[in-house]
Amino acid sequence: MVSRPHGGRLVNRVASDSRREKILAEAAELPQIPISVEKAIEAENIARGVYSPLEGFMLSEDFESCLTRMRLASDVPWTLPVVLDVEEGSLVDISEGDEVLLTLDGSPTALMEVEEIYRYDKRRTAVSVFGTDSPEHPGVRRTLKMGDLLLGGRITLVGSVPNPYERYTLWPIETRVLFKEKGWKTVVGFQTRNAPHRGHEELQKTALAFVDGVFINPVIGRKKPGDFRDDVILEAYRALIRHYYPRDTAVLAILRYEMRYAGPREAVHHAIMRKNFGCTHFIVGRDHAGVGNFYPPYAAQEIFREFPDLGVTPLFFREFFYCRRCGGLANEKTCPHPESDRVRFSGTKIRELIERGEVPPPEVMRPEVAEVILSFEDPFVR
Amino acid sequence: MPKRRYTTISIPIPLYERVKKMIEGTGFSSVSDYVTYVLRELVASYEESKLDFTREDEERIKRRLRALGYLD
Ligand SMILES: [Zn+2]
Numbered sequence: 001m002v003s004r005p006h007g008g009r010l011v012n013r014v015a016s017d018s019r020r021e022k023i024l025a026e027a028a029e030l031p032q033i034p035i036s037v038e039k040a041i042e043a044e045n046i047a048r049g050v051y052s053p054l055e056g057f058m059l060s061e062d063f064e065s066c067l068t069r070m071r072l073a074s075d076v077p078w079t080l081p082v083v084l085d086v087e088e089g090s091l092v093d094i095s096e097g098d099e100v101l102l103t104l105d106g107s108p109t110a111l112m113e114v115e116e117i118y119r120y121d122k123r124r125t126a127v128s129v130f131g132t133d134s135p136e137h138p139g140v141r142r143t144l145k146m147g148d149l150l151l152g153g154r155i156t157l158v159g160s161v162p163n164p165y166e167r168y169t170l171w172p173i174e175t176r177v178l179f180k181e182k183g184w185k186t187v188v189g190f191q192t193r194n195a196p197h198r199g200h201e202e203l204q205k206t207a208l209a210f211v212d213g214v215f216i217n218p219v220i221g222r223k224k225p226g227d228f229r230d231d232v233i234l235e236a237y238r239a240l241i242r243h244y245y246p247r248d249t250a251v252l253a254i255l256r257y258e259m260r261y262a263g264p265r266e267a268v269h270h271a272i273m274r275k276n277f278g279c280t281h282f283i284v285g286r287d288h289a290g291v292g293n294f295y296p297p298y299a300a301q302e303i304f305r306e307f308p309d310l311g312v313t314p315l316f317f318r319e320f321f322y323c324r325r326c327g328g329l330a331n332e333k334t335c336p337h338p339e340s341d342r343v344r345f346s347g348t349k350i351r352e353l354i355e356r357g358e359v360p361p362p363e364v365m366r367p368e369v370a371e372v373i374l375s376f377e378d379p380f381v382r
Numbered sequence: 383m384p385k386r387r388y389t390t391i392s393i394p395i396p397l398y399e400r401v402k403k404m405i406e407g408t409g410f411s412s413v414s415d416y417v418t419y420v421l422r423e424l425v426a427s428y429e430e431s432k433l434d435f436t437r438e439d440e441e442r443i444k445r446r447l448r449a450l451g452y453l454d
Contacts, residue, residue, distance in 0.1 A: 073387075075422075167450060173435060177443045178452055251452065305409070308419055309426035 003280045006272050007053025007076045014047050014157045023111050023158050030101045031094050040104040040161045041256045047157035048171040052276045057084040059152035060118040067128040077307045079265040085147035108159050115153035139260045170253040176278040184212035188281040189274030192218050195228045195236040197365045199320040199345040202329040216252045223381040232379040239372045263295035264303035275312035286319040322363040
């Protein structure tokens, strides 16, 4: 049996057809709160169990408990706030106990039972989550720009968020059935935002040597200029799996999710989400979910010691490189040779080569993967 | 600050003393911290998995997985 859902039960807050019709029929009488596409995606993730055991946006008790002890009030591990922030002036005629409709570009996304409206300290929130209040940190900047009030309460999903990658989108209930059908008892989750180089492949395959399957789960969301485009990442992985993975050992599906760059805390959150998808193991590499120099390179591995009850086993890896003397991929734990023998996988260098239309060397990137990337007119976000 | 919710549990004093000695120089700052850690580990391994979906749900999911090429 694959991993049990976080908190014991896979959440399903998607309205049944009849409930949905009823809610939409009453929509005109409900107060509406317009939300961003990022919040709509959060609502969908909640409703479809990615954030189990959350059934809605956090109440103050869970929010405080998450900030101060990295657990929900129920003691279940939970490291990142999942909240709905609003501007104070926008809440005319809405009070605790009301039902409201969350809308995206005018169409209903979810019904929310507003159980609580509460204030919070943004700076303190930023320091708790990101370990800093530096405006250099993108997560801090976003936190300081949030609305002054938080709305907590259960949601019921009535709409879906437009998704260009429907064909690659699986929800936890679906991956759980899929893993079961494949006969996988152990599954390792791999988080990525990149087209695969040999180092990524080595991480996955080292883990795969011990488990039945790998769940490759690229995060699709806001990107920075210079990042690989989402369609490029997906096609590059398809090529890698086709040419270099044994049949029935890898599943590729996307996750729509906004990176917080919260380093250690976010690494735990990434593991929890993959646990809900059915993973029993999760790969944590160097500077997982980090940004700039805000977190020590292996801090995201150390934090897992605080969660003996996480219910998903983190697999910690040192960074891989190619070693000419070893004649293959290696890392600090397996290779005794000096730096001069080693070829590091630098994202910047790979990008420079591709920008010039050149194929990266085969010890850095599989030729089939490079070929796919180079077949795109412009593989990067501008 | 939110109020933290705690309760008191009795354990034999000699056991308490042994644990106290054992955690000296480790990351655990108190016997309570250590006991909480160990209990969480134990509780996690006991909690049961519930998969609440029906046969029909499962068939519908399998149809989608086949249509997308995830299942043969
Ligand atoms: Zn070597």
